[in-house]
Amino acid sequence: MILGKRPDAERFLTRPNEGFNGAQVRAALIYGRDLGVVRERGQQLAAKIAKDPNDPFDVAQLTDGDLDADGGRLEGELAAQSLMGGRRLVRLRFSSDKASLDKLAAEALTRHAAGELNPEAFLIVEAGNLGRDSALRKAAEKAEGAAAIPCYEDEPGDVARQVREALARDNLSLSNEALQLFVARMPKERGVARQEIERLALYLDPGSGALATPADLEGFLGVEPEASLSDAAADAFGGRLADAQAGLRRAAQEGEGGPAAVRALGLHLGRLRRALTLAKNGAGMQEAAKAAGVFWKQEREFLRQARSWSLEELDRIQPQILEADRQCKSAGAPDQLIAERLALTVAGRARRLGL
Template identity: 80%
Template sequence: MILSRRPDIERFLSKPDAGVRAALIYGRDLGVVRDRGHQLAAKVVDSPDDPFDVAILTETDVADDPPRLEGELAAQSLMGGRRMVRLRLSSEKPAIDKLAAEALERHAAGELNPDAFFLIEAGNLGRDSALRKTAEKANGAAVIPCYEDEPGDVARLVRETLARDSVSLSADALALFVARMPKERGVARQEIERLALYLGPGSNTVGTPADLEGFLGVEPEASLFDAAADAFGGKLADAQAGIRRAAQEGETGPAAVRAIGMHLGKLRRALTLHKSGAGLQEAAKASGVFWKQEREFLRQARAWTLDELDRIQSEVLAADKACKTAGSPDRLIAERLALTVAGRARRLGL
């Protein structure tokens, strides 16, 4: 059984189906995979850290002693509780992938210890993975693919984690913090815990954007995001100056092109939502626009069209490819792209 919809995943993690003996949780972001693995383990056994009822194996353990995996799955609980075997894979090695697939197939069919639970946490398994194929076909197994967190997922993680320390963020501060969060779940969680300490655990503080200024500081890439916004706003000189300032801060041409592409993506998302019936301001917020940039972004969104963005998209892709060519003058390529975008913006009346 494949669980890809969030409500189905949350239902299963909070109350695993009785007929499921195995679960495969996989995805590029191992932080999300580990989080969901911890959630499920806590529901399957009383003490996920109990070495008598829980066996935690890595791919190295399986590679060094292949029969051990099925041996652990066939073993009975020493303390009378439910047994769990937790296999953690960090890479897709064909031999380990095949061994895990064979063990999962036998266990899901009830050939080993039918009362044990087999939990597998893996990286980004491809479609040709034997383990993934086997898990998706097995009747007694659940498959949970983990995708990159959306802004809404990160916002919920921030709220829930801060709430444990009796602190929180205002709506504007939350939007700012989420926009600056690293994409990897494990690293993001560390930043949230650091913020809780900064706000004061147990203080019931509601952080504001002003409170976050000292915590977040100024990112080197901030100049690039400013330059991208200036380019789409028709501000030629400011866009060029922003890219040069970012270069002095250590940013490269590809990073500048990426920032321009990200701003284009925000405009495209906002205009698509607006076309579907959302208000423009609502669409801007849904696209991750920080409140301080909202007025300028709305000005741009009223001038740019989806057709114009499609035309400029090809310029962004060409610049990205050119920047990554060995020996290319990547900063000059990025500057030329910014000037091209700014010139198009001016023709649109910006």
């Protein structure tokens, strides 16, 4: 069944054990272009199903790579019983374009939703922007025992609400004019947007009770990652690997580590996505670039990149940026190497796009 309306989706995510319209739901497909929202909703649902979503005994975490290596792996995990007596949860992060894997996941979801495997287990599939021809999406929409939850990019009103609520928790607020200004400059990716809100809260001094005006935000909106990182991100998306690596190493010497480098790459992707989305909806590309917060001196290079990158290509790169960010935050991780490998991946993709 399709839970396309936000109230329906939120009700199910909050109380999944109640099912929907009288049907017991055993599987949920959460998908969409904004993987930050997909991951957030997947985690929210997992926390309602399992006491500990990271428990290796009751929770199995798979990727499409696991399905590619072993076609029966997903059904096997769904048929297995819990080792510790809790409710079994199987989580699949699906990002493959292979029709064979799409079909394999669809067949497993259909069987499980019908109760043919372990009927007490629950399946969560987190996927990207599945098209209407996706067998997995069709299966989730058709099965009574499954919920298909599309995740759309946040509208400006949604972003404004998130900003107000997040700042209020730190006893901070923005005037209407400042809020509009900040929202207009926000990246569309929810994960990156949350980082920007957190950064703004720190800038305004948490707990100070500040009510910020546009003038108060001038310094913040002008703040970018170190110039070397900003340049490195632009070089990577422009296909200039050597320049990108030099910029990353220069930034490292200036004290900017791997997490900041990955964040800079994510911010650049967010600007490209916002500009391309605005252009797709009818805006001129120069107007879209300005709305995405591109500095005028960088506009020519940004527009060159925007003519080659597409929303679909950005979708392919985004999971790797999110994964690099996660790896960088792990204790003892070689974050500088992770950032350089990510820059290599982005630059390589850019070169294949003709940049």
